[in-house]
Amino acid sequence: MLTMTGIGKSFLGVRVLGGVDLTASAGEVHAVVGENGAGKSTLMKILAGVHAPDEGTIEIDGRRVSFGHPLEAQRAGVAIIYQEFNLLPERSVAENVFLGREPVRRGLVDRAAMDAATAKLLSELGEDSFGPREPVKRLSVAQQQVVEIVKALSLEARIVVMDEPTAALAEHEVELLYRLVRRLQQRGIALLYISHRLREVFDLADRVTVLKDGALVATVQTAEVTSDALVRLMVGRDLGTYFPPRADPVADPVGExxxxxxxxxxxxxxxxxxxxxxxxxxxxxxxxxxxxxxxxxxxxxxxxxxxxxxxxxxxxxxxxxxxxxxxxxxxxxxxxxxxxxxxxxxxxxxxxxxxxxxxxxxxxxxxxxxxxxxxxxxxxxxxxxxxxxxxxxxxxxxxxxxxxxxxxxxxxxxxxxxxxxxxxxxxxxxxxxxxxxxxxxxxxxxxxxxxxxxxxxxxxxxxxxxxxxxxxxxxxxxxxxxxxx
Missing domain, CATH: 3.40.50.300 (P-loop containing nucleotide triphosphate hydrolases)
Structure with a gap:
């Protein structure tokens, strides 16, 4: 569904991406990982039409595309869900989903049609804890994330980028996101999943692409790599255990x-x-x-x-x-x-x-x-x-x-x-x-x-x-x- 080839980008003479390749198939979860500053966000913003690449090509369904604006990427079926949501808290769920493209009937916003379309999408995702008329400010962070996903589906997005989707979620809310990701897979959507949490990568992703210092390190099948090996690819060294050893109660007794x-x-x-x-x-x-x-x-x-x-x-x-x-x-x-x-x-x-x-x-x-x-x-x-x-x-x-x-x-x-x-x-x-x-x-x-x-x-x-x-x-x-x- 998606092929990005030789993508390069510089800002003020500083090269932040160089020769990066990335592909994604329908129904696939493809994780993109790397340290902060590795170039993950820049690559995704190029796909979403926020930045234009200095070099390289993008193809969707085998057709070469070039985006000069995020709206052009949306029309091509690309949606990006940022870590910080783009929602208006005082407006309803339906108003946020159809913001700027509200259905109109006889010159007026057709709220009934807007609510019905939103309710249908919520139902398809199995979400029944809130309705289309609920003000966004009353929703939990996890529920607001559902609204962002519904907005992407309403745009008929076929390639969805999720940037650190669990960063603001409590542990019990992560399971809700997992279910949503599986439902999007079933719909044949290609998911690009950016996360620092390796457990999520191994739970959800079919493949993993590792970036470091703006360059492609490797793309591997998740089932064929260990977490330790993935960390080595990301940071260029062996971190050993994830956590430093606890204090020795004899050598370092607890104080006052x-x-x-x-x-x-x-x-x-x-x-x-x-x-x-x-x-x-x-x-x-x-x-x-x-x-x-x-x-x-x-x-x-x-x-x-x-x-x-x-x-x-x-x-x-x-x-x-x-x-x-x-x-x-x-x-x-x-x-x-x-x-x-x-x-x-x-x-x-x-x-x-x-x-x-x-x-x-x-x-x-x-x-x-x-x-x-x-x-x-x-x-x-x-x-x-x-x-x-x-x-x-x-x-x-x-x-x-x-x-x-x-x-x-x-x-x-x-x-x-x-x-x-x-x-x-x-x-x-x-x-x-x-x-x-x-x-x-x-x-x-x-x-x-x-x-x-x-x-x-x-x-x-x-x-x-x-x-x-x-x-x-x-x-x-x-x-x-x-x-x-």
């Missing part, structure tokens, strides 16, 4: 208690008992809406506890949390963690300045090297960095304060495997140096691989605590309210 919470709560949390100790990584698991992010914000002082005890400090504001040596790596680094139009250096100094520290500027270069920012250009605006490098700047921001407690909310969401390994190594290093770490993650393998113990939340309460290395089943049973024997 840095935070203790007893019977604490607020509007969203109830009777929280929790202890964070120096040198320990405590994982926090739970389904979406369980109170994971709310717990981090309460400990930090952004949404403080209103009852119960928290010692030795109980911050009532972000400023008090920073002053007490508590840092929070937020779930949404772009909206809450960074000033995107400011430089790397200014972002790295944000926490120090907020905490009233005048020093730190001289050590920024060494700090950026420690977090493995490549290259460590202090004057570059953060918005131009890859997701992994942006996350490293957030880490550097908090490390200027040498925090006693560091809270991570989805620390590796949307970053490539190389950056993940660097962030995991740094977390373990900080723990060895005596930082108390709490890590929230929707990726169960990450929780299991990194945590010294795991606290499971359910409906704003602690459902249970598991020792290091539990099974995924044990975590999910607690998260779903089942008793673990």
């Amino acid at each position: 208690t840095r935070l203790r919470v007893s019977g604490a709560g607020n509007d969203r949390l109830h009777d929280i008992d929790l202890e964070l100790r120096a040198g320990e990584i405590v994982g926090v698991a739970g389904l979406q809406g369980s109170g994971r992010s709310e717990l981090a914000k309460a400990l930090f002082g952004a949404e403080p506890f209103t009852r119960g005890e928290m010692t030795p400090v109980r911050p009532r504001s972000v400023r008090e949390g920073v002053a007490a040596g508590i840092g929070l790596v937020t779930e949404d680094r772009k909206a809450e963690g960074l000033a995107l139009r400011q430089s790397v250096r200014d972002n790295a100094l944000l926490a120090a300045r907020a905490g009233g520290h005048r020093g730190g500027r001289d050590g920024i270069r060494e700090l950026l090297e420690r977090v493995r920012l490549r290259p460590p250009r202090q004057e570059q605006e953060v918005r131009f960095l890859s997701g992994g490098n942006q996350q490293k700047v957030v880490l550097a921001k908090w490390m200027t304060l040498a925090p006693k407690v560091l809270l991570f909310d989805e620390p590796t969401r949307g970053v490539d495997v190389g950056a993940k390994a660097a962030i995991h190594d740094l977390m373990r290093e900080l723990a060895r140096e005596g930082t108390a770490i709490m890590m929230i993650s929707s990726e169960l393998p990450e929780l299991i691989g990194m945590s010294d113990r795991i606290v499971v939340l359910r409906e704003g309460r602690v459902a249970g605590t598991l020792p290091a290395g539990p099974s995924e089943e044990a975590i999910m049973r607690l998260a779903a309210g089942e008793v673990v024997a």
Whole structure:
């Protein structure tokens, strides 16, 4: 169905793609993987008509095509579902699906026809949890993704690009996406699937194309490659195990208690008992809406506890949390963690300045090297960095304060495997140096691989605590309210 041959692209004299080939067949899921900056997004934007290639050809159904605008790609049957959705929250599902091409009857928008067409597409996808007239702002992230897929189907798309489709989904919502992908396959749609999560690649993809530094490394059958081999193709080296070894309780015993919470709560949390100790990584698991992010914000002082005890400090504001040596790596680094139009250096100094520290500027270069920012250009605006490098700047921001407690909310969401390994190594290093770490993650393998113990939340309460290395089943049973024997 799709053949891209010798695709090349440069921006301002910098070559970002060179001689890349890619094919996709009807009913196939073809994963495109690689580190951030490998050229995946640029290749997909060329297919979608956002960028014109400097060299190479594109054929659909054996006919050569050339797109000067995304609308031309849409008319040729190409749709791209970006990681950040393009939806209007105040409008209904049907209004979003047919935005700009509403059916008209007697000079007026035919809302009945629009609703009926949307309902039919929802039914074909097996989605019955919401209807065509539901305002998009009331939908979960997973449901909004369904709307994006329905929009693509309404355009009669035959080639669909999905860019990090599970990046914002909770673990239990990923199964919904899997079902949708299978239904699209059954309809004969060719799916190009970009993801940093290797488990999804092996669960869904028939083939995998690996890009590195803008060049094609290999295209392989998924069934014929191991995850370790795929990682080597992506990063050019053997990462060994995915997670650094846990602390040795004899050589590196857990230190003093840095935070203790007893019977604490607020509007969203109830009777929280929790202890964070120096040198320990405590994982926090739970389904979406369980109170994971709310717990981090309460400990930090952004949404403080209103009852119960928290010692030795109980911050009532972000400023008090920073002053007490508590840092929070937020779930949404772009909206809450960074000033995107400011430089790397200014972002790295944000926490120090907020905490009233005048020093730190001289050590920024060494700090950026420690977090493995490549290259460590202090004057570059953060918005131009890859997701992994942006996350490293957030880490550097908090490390200027040498925090006693560091809270991570989805620390590796949307970053490539190389950056993940660097962030995991740094977390373990900080723990060895005596930082108390709490890590929230929707990726169960990450929780299991990194945590010294795991606290499971359910409906704003602690459902249970598991020792290091539990099974995924044990975590999910607690998260779903089942008793673990």
